[in-house]
Amino acid sequence: MNVFQFQAMKNEGRIITATTAYDYWSAKILNDSEIDMIIVGDSVAMVVHGHPNTLAATTAMMEMHIAAVARGATDKFIVGDMPFLSFRKGLSETMHCVERLMRAGAHAVKLEGIDGLEDIVKHTVDSGVPVMGHLGLTPQSVHALGGMKVQARDEDASALLADRAKRVEDAGAFSVVLECVSATAARRVTEEVSIPTIGIGAGKHTDGQVLVLHDILGFNTDFKPKFVRNFAGGEEFVLDAVNRFAQEARAGTFPAKAETYS
Numbered sequence: 001m002n003v004f005q006f007q008a009m010k011n012e013g014r015i016i017t018a019t020t021a022y023d024y025w026s027a028k029i030l031n032d033s034e035i036d037m038i039i040v041g042d043s044v045a046m047v048v049h050g051h052p053n054t055l056a057a058t059t060a061m062m063e064m065h066i067a068a069v070a071r072g073a074t075d076k077f078i079v080g081d082m083p084f085l086s087f088r089k090g091l092s093e094t095m096h097c098v099e100r101l102m103r104a105g106a107h108a109v110k111l112e113g114i115d116g117l118e119d120i121v122k123h124t125v126d127s128g129v130p131v132m133g134h135l136g137l138t139p140q141s142v143h144a145l146g147g148m149k150v151q152a153r154d155e156d157a158s159a160l161l162a163d164r165a166k167r168v169e170d171a172g173a174f175s176v177v178l179e180c181v182s183a184t185a186a187r188r189v190t191e192e193v194s195i196p197t198i199g200i201g202a203g204k205h206t207d208g209q210v211l212v213l214h215d216i217l218g219f220n221t222d223f224k225p226k227f228v229r230n231f232a233g234g235e236e237f238v239l240d241a242v243n244r245f246a247q248e249a250r251a252g253t254f255p256a257k258a259e260t261y262s
Contacts, residue, residue, distance in 0.1 A: 001036050001077040003108070003130050003174040009036075009207070010196040016175075016208025018079075018198060019216060022048050022065045026213060027072030038073050039110065039210060040066045042081040042140070047214050054139045057083040059097045063104045070105020079132050080106030084140045087111050087120055094120055098129055110177065112138035114164050118171045125172035133168035135161060135189075136202065137180035148225075150201070152185035165189045165197070177210065178202040180227070201227030 009016050018037035021027040022044045030038055042057035044065050049056065066080045080101040087094045101109055108130035111117065121131050136151045145151075152161040161181060168176050175196040178186045183203025190197045190206050199206030211228065214220050218230035219238075248254035 006036070006077075006175060006196050010194075016196055016198060018208060018210035019213045020044075020047075020210075021069045021073065021213060024068045024072040027069040027076075029072075030213075031073040031075050035076065036208075037077045037079060037210075038069060039079045040069050040081060040106070041110075041212070042083050043212055047212065047220070053142050055084045055142070057081070059083055059086055059100055063100050066101055066104040066106050077108070078106050079108045079110050080104070082109050082111040087117065091120065091123060095124070095127065098124055098127075102129060108132055108174070110134055112140050114167045114171070118167060121168070121171035121173055131171075131173045132198075133165070133173040133176035134179065135164050135168065135176055135181075136178045136185075139179075148180070150180050150182065152181040158182065158185035158188055161185050162189050162192050165193045169193045169195045175208075178206060180225075201225065 006016055016036050017034070018039055019030065019035055020041045020043060021030055021038045022040060027038065040062065042054040042062065044061065045051040045054050045057040049061070062080055062083050066078065070078055082097060082101070086097040098109055109124065110132040111121070112134040114121070114133065114135070121133070124131050137145065137148060139148070142148060152158045162185070165176055173195060175198060176193070177198045177200065178189060180201040183205060186197065186199055186202035187205035196207040198208040198210050200210045212220075215223070215228045215230065217232045217234035219234040221235050245254065
């Protein structure tokens, strides 16, 4: 997949699918899946490293996880998240981060917001790096937003979201994530911008859908926002397998002769 194919999918009304990956083994599995895109999100700070929010992600952290995913998902389009404040320290530092993520194996970078960032996005795109936008609930602004709250619930907020999405498009981004916004607002944005919209908690009237892999697999059982659907009982599956190993090891039935060198 590439940015032109994603645009063609929107134009043809075909849904774009995406999920996250943070390591080699999961990326290797996803490489054989029907998923169109992998996002190495700064959510890795929470899902893998146990932090309460995404602010703990650093360029070094993102670089390491992108490299691991790139080694496993050799046939997938990979988007790497620009971590907290990495694109707010001036053009030089921004491009240094972009360079590190792209050299690690990303095919595009994603950054949150657009206010004050039009020139950054344009310069990045003009430098040959595809950019994905991210609007609505922007987790890096969790404190400014007063928590993880649904955005664009009324007409004024919906209009503001649409305006920002147009600015993301005008700056040269190839797509935009809409996170935790009303379905009405997401549909409006999708109809008013030419680039693909990828929804997460934004209803079904977007050009694509993305969910965190651990939520798809049912590993985050204590994290149950309305927009998440578990497609597998991952936590129960892992617990059952590990418990069976422990039980059979204690019972002396593992390792068996077939699993023992003579």
